Amino acid sequence: MPSILSLDLGTSSVRAQVFGPEAEERTPARRDYAGENDPARIVDLVREVLKEATTESYDAAGTSSFGHSLLAIDAAGRPLTEILSWRNTRSADAADWLLRRLDNAAVHARTGCHIHTSYWPAKLAWLAQEQPEVFRSAKRFVSFCDYLYAQLLGREVATGISIASASGLVDLQTRTWDEELLDTLGLDAELLPEISAAPVEGWYPALLDGACSNFGAGCLTRERAALMVGTSGAIRTVHEAERPQPREGLFLHWVDDTRVVEGGSLSDGGNLHAWLEQTLKDTSGSLADRDPSSHGLTFLALLGGERSPGWHQHAKGAVQGLTFETTPLDLRQAALEGVAFRFAEVADLMPGIDEIVATGGALVEDPEWVQIMADVLGRPVTTSAVREASLRGAAVVVLERLGVEPGPAPLGPVVHPRADRADAFREAGERQRRLYEVVTSELTS
Structure with missing residues (x-):
């Protein structure tokens, strides 16, 4: 039976493990690189985890990768830019230019x-406007994972449809680079990677980490969604689609020949959790006996800008209701609730969901936050017992390609919404919507 080397390129760390045919988890090799945008540095760390993880042989390899990243490459395959990631908002004015x-x-x-x-379209427009010499001299524009494969394999490689589709530059129906966007950007398709599902020397094309998270957690129908909070956050489904039709406010990307990943993404997640710990003096204390009426705050969790559902790229976070009596614990609670309310707005656009599985270390390692999610969403939330869903998911996909069906993803406890808190959370949700309308109306007026 095959064994699979799985690599997970996250926003702030990389992990690697060799999985058996049942895709059972062990402690992976790991290196952290929070805030790192130097492609060479991350390649070095990837080589380290691969060396540590491959003390045993493997038959094929798969990768889960952070999406939407852009690198300009010269004729020798060297980076001309740092990694332009989803967190890089310098292209906001360029996005306005495109709009x-x-x-x-x-x-x-x-x-x-x-x-x-x-x-990509906004990033490419920004690069053309702000660094025209780099834009003109680039031999290729690629995602970081494609650059990584080239470094590991010693040759230029194609990109997979999953990563390409998540660039925002692929026509869903033709599965090719979108002609109108290329024309508007003044970009030749020859400067973009070939799109292919073929493995290279046993390495299958990288897949979007969000889709891999669903595979790893066993969320593979329209009815079963993965609610993930890592560095950022997302709620997603993976399902089959013959002719996918994007729904308002949601993203929709191809995963492979027959399946898509659909949902909404938030720029505030575990990074907000970390910001609270770094910024506030002391947020210790239990939230178990508290609800939104305990603090009177409305925390609009848009510190990293807005993605789903409104996609206001100039949006900023806001807190309403501060007094001299407000405590750090109040702010922590309101912030975690604020993220949950953003998820609720996305979930309302996905009415077919019957079951929600919580994934991602920032969420599943904080039971109080899982409880808040259940209270705000007004439905049970099942915690995933998979520690590294994207890492496991990359292995599951490769096993599937090889004709092997691994065991089901393990699940943890189910957290139910508290009926006695429903009114308080409903009222807090209305305050969230009103504050959101005030903040975003200034951006569209």
Whole structure:
């Protein structure tokens, strides 16, 4: 039976493990690189974890990778830029430039992606405007994972449809680079990677980490969603689609020949949790006996800008209701609730969901946050017992390609919403919507 080397390139760390045919987890090799945008540095760390993880043989390899990243490469395959990630919002004005020239709704309908700083079109427009010499001299524009494969394998490689589709530059129906966007950007398709599902020397094309998380946690139908909070956050389903039709406010990307990943993403997640710990003096204390009426705050969790569902790239966070009596614990609670309320807005756009599985270390390692999610969503939340869903998911996909069906993803306890808190959370949700409307109306007026 085959064994699979799995690599998980996250926003702030890389992990690797060799999985057996049942895709059972062990402690993976890991290196952290929070805030790192130097491609060479991350390649070095990847080589370290691969060396540590491959003390045994393997038959094939798969990768889960953070999406939407962009690198300009010269003729020798060397980076001309740092990694331009989804967190890089310098292209907001370039995105506005595109919005004045293109029909955003039509672009979303074709590509499954909005015109936004997260995606390639805005990054490429920014690069052309702010670093024109780099833009003109680039031999290729690639995702970081494709650059990594080239470094590991010693040759240029194609990109997979999963990573390409998540760039915001692929037509969902033709599965090719979108012609209108290329024309608007003044970009030749020859400067973009070939799109292929073929493995190279046993390495299968990287997949979007969000999709891999669903595979790893066993969320593979329209009815079963993965609610993930890692560095950022997302709620997603993976399901089959013959002719995918993006829904308003949501992203939709191809995973492979027959399946798509659909959902909404938040820029505030575990990074907000870390910000609270770094910024506030002391947030210790239990939230178990508290609800939104305990603090009177409305925390609009848009510190990293907005992605789903409104995609306001200039949005900023806000807190309403501060007094001299407000405590660090109040702010922590309100912030965690604020993220949950953003998830609720996305979940309302996905009415077919019957079951929610919580994944991601920032969430499942904080039972109080899981309880808040259940209270805000008004439905049970099942915690995943998979520690590294994206890492496991990359292995599951390769096993599937090899004709092997691994065992089911293990699940943890189910957390139910507290009926006696329902009114307080409902009222707090209304305050969230009103504050959101005030903040975003200033951006559209």
